[in-house]
Amino acid sequence: MLNLRKAITLPLAILSFFFNLFQTSCKFVVDVLREFQDQKAEALSLKHKMDHEVKTYKEWLELAHRLDELKGIDIWKKVNESDKYDYMGTEDRMFKLKELMISKDLHGMEWSLRTQLHRNICGISNPVLYKNCSVGTKELIENYIDQVCEMLDYIKDAPTNDAQELIDKFYFFRDTSHSFGRTALLLSGGASLGMYHFGVAKALFEENLLPKIISGSSAGAIVASYLCMHSDDEMPHCFNPSRFNLDMFGGGCGVSQQFRHSAIRKILRFMRSGVLMDISKLQQCLRDNIGDVTFEEAYKKSGRILNITISSNQKFSMGPSLLNYLTSPHVLVWSAAAASCCVPGVYKPVSLMAKDRRGHIINYHASGVQFSDGSIYADLPVERLSELFNVNNLIVSQVNPYVIPFLNANNIDTEEKGTVFGKIKHFLFQESKHRLLQMFEYNLVPKRLKFLERLLTQTYTGGITILPADFEVKNYTRLLTNPTIPEIQNCLEQGARRTFVRMSIIKNRCRIEMQLQDCLSAIKKQMVSDQVFCYKNGVMAAEDVAVESSGDLVRRTNALTSSVSIPSFNILDIYEEE
CATH class of the missing domain: 4.10.810 (Virus Scaffolding Protein; Chain A)
Known part of the structure; x- marks a missing residue:
């Protein structure tokens, strides 16, 4: 009987063990699946908030870090190896930079940075490295950029024994900055969709990443003009929708006005004069928002370089023109922006207006020369910007209605x-x-x-392309209507959110450039303070210049006539107002 009980108990115990093991395994699998589903649901919720709800980059950044954590991207960031960039070359360069910092070899630092520093060294600017991350990229890349910026700061703060050493330091930062290149923000055409550009600019400005060079075509020209009319102190007020004069297409924003300027009225105007819209309404709107300011005056006020593309109606013209403070300093900004908006069939071509030496407003060209939309022939004037201002890094905000359908936001770069x-x-x-x-x-x-x-x-794209507007029917039905204040607010918020997605690659591509600019500005101020100035073949004595109380430099001699003669060397002018 005892043997029979043992014979039955042992199989039951084994069966119970496997049953408990199976039950535990099932519970574990269910828990894992439930956790996976919860994480997936949380990830979708985070993505929805990032794409549709957040108002500031700080809010977006918190959600982005959590999303990367859920997706396991943090582990990928810590692993240096990747076939998308030369990680071994990056490691080697970073090791050598650390050695130079430890040894405090100032000459070696300058030599290394002058010969090896460029934006995409070892492929660290490859857009694929930023595609899978919500924020950041490989830690090795970010550490390398940190190391370069730290070294530039060290060189800037290194003590100088005499004026010549300070001059040498100035030349180092000047030449390195020029060889590294500059960044420009390019705003495409797009009629009323151009309001999304304000959201892009707002996001960049709040992160101190708004480039000093801004170019616009058609609707982008309007936004670029407005941005380049204001200093940094005034800029936060520029993104208040209530500050805009919205009557760009005539008729205001009320229902009765919209009825008067309905499609039937536009068709009648087209049959009568060959255009849908009244250009005088747009010109008055631009003049109210911008004022009678020239390209040169705008540059002196804001420090930003405004560029507007236009096309001439002359048979033998040289193609699209790029207007800025170098090529057309006395042209009125509002007239250039209006000309850039003159799409054939929508607005008739117009003449450019300028200020003469007495401040009177006159025609810029001879009678009969008129200009029209620049976006048709040069939506993004890449080559001309490179020639004039040494631009080699482009941030493009693209809202052109005939371009958006063919671009994929996920693979655009x-x-x-x-x-x-x-x-x-x-x-x-x-x-x-x-x-x-x-x-x-x-x-x-x-x-x-x-x-x-x-x-x-x-x-129609650049190194970094932002698509702030969606390919939606409602956007196309309102292309030639005045935006309401709520619509402008929506454009600001959505444009900013689309920019947040690109902020990591923008920062990493621009940080060294901005650090070089900051160091160069600091050296200029030190030279002003010490009254040491560049001469053609050496150092100019302090008594040859006077420094006003405002800090501006006044030349007493003509010794520096060749100081700044190359347009692309805008950053080189030590007499440039900071």
Whole structure:
């Protein structure tokens, strides 16, 4: 009987053990799946808040860090290895920089930075490295940038024994800054969608990343003009929707006014004069918001370099023109912005206005020369900006209604085309574009449609491209209507949120450039304080210059006639007002 009981008990115990093991395993799997589902739900909730609800970058950043933690991206950031950049070269350079800092070898630091410093060294600016992260990238890359900035600060603060050493330090920062290049913000055309540009600019300004060089075409020209009219102290007030004169298309924003300027009225105007809109309304709106200010006056006031693209109606013109304080210092900004908005069929071409030496407003060109939309021929004037201002890093805010449908926000800065469907769509688009260009090449398209060739061939993206506006029907139905204050507020918030997504790559691409600019400015101030100034072949004595109480420099001799003669060396002018 005892043996029988033992014979039954042992199998039951084994069966109970496996049952408990199975039960525990099932519970573990269920808990893991439940935790996974909870994390997935939390991730979706965080993503929704980041895309639709947050108001500030600080709020967005907190959610982004949590999202990266849920996705396990923090582990990826700590691992240096990747086939997307030269991690071994980055490690080697960082090790050498640390050695130089430890040894305090000032000459070695300057030599190393002058010969090796550029924006995409070892591929650290590859957009793919930022694609999977909500915020940041590989820690090695961020540590390398930190190390470079720390070294630049050390060189700036290093004591100098005489005036010549200070001059040498000035030349080091000047030349290094020039070789590193400059960043520009390019604002595309897009009619009323251009209001989204304000959100992009607001986000960049609040993080001290708004470039000093801003270019705009069509609607982007209006936003760029407004931004470059104000100093940093005035800028926070510029993003208040109630400060705008909204009557850009005529008729105000009320229901009765909109009825008067309905589609029927626009069609009647088009049949009568060949255009849909009254250009005088836009000109008056721009003049009310900007005032009678020239490009040169705007630059002196804000320190920002405004650029506006326009196209001439002259048969033998040299193509689209880029207006700024170098190429057209006396042109009135509002007239240039209006000309850049003159889309054929929407607004008639206009003349540029300028100020003469007495301050009187006159025609800039001879009678009959008129200008129209710059975005059709040069939405993003990349080459000209590079020639004039040494620009090699582009932040593009793209809201052009005929461009948005063909851009994918997830892969816009990379060579990846996403899904199979995305690759097929890209192939079909490129093939159609190629066939259309062949038709233009063999003159199979009417001359009046020749402008379409330029639309197809120009570039609409940059190194960093932001798509603040969505491809939605409601955006297209209001292209030529005055935005209301709530709509402007929505544009500000959505434009800012779309910029938050790109903030990490923008910061990493711009930090060294901004550090160089800050160091150069500090050296200039030290030179003013010590009354040491650059001479063509050495040092100019302090008695040759006078320093006003405001800190501006006044030349007493003509010894520095060759001081700054290269436009792309704007940062070199030690007499430039800080």
